[in-house]
Amino acid sequence: MAAKKQTVELIALACTECKRRNYTTSKNRKTQQEKLEMMKYCKWDRKHTLHKETKIK
Numbered sequence: 001m002a003a004k005k006q007t008v009e010l011i012a013l014a015c016t017e018c019k020r021r022n023y024t025t026s027k028n029r030k031t032q033q034e035k036l037e038m039m040k041y042c043k044w045d046r047k048h049t050l051h052k053e054t055k056i057k
């Protein structure tokens, strides 16, 4: 068996208001090439805010 290429990438979702990284998730690079953006609850802002994809280091 040949080694599989890593297509699933771990990413963090950062709040666009306070810039904190509140969530981690994964995405498939083959099917999802654009940046992820989603409405998530931010416990620091205590409301739903837009979270954008950032890299995990």
Ligand SMILES: [Zn+2]
Pocket (backbone or CB within 6 Å): 015, 016, 017, 018, 019, 020, 042, 043, 044, 045, 049
């Ligand atoms: Zn926030």
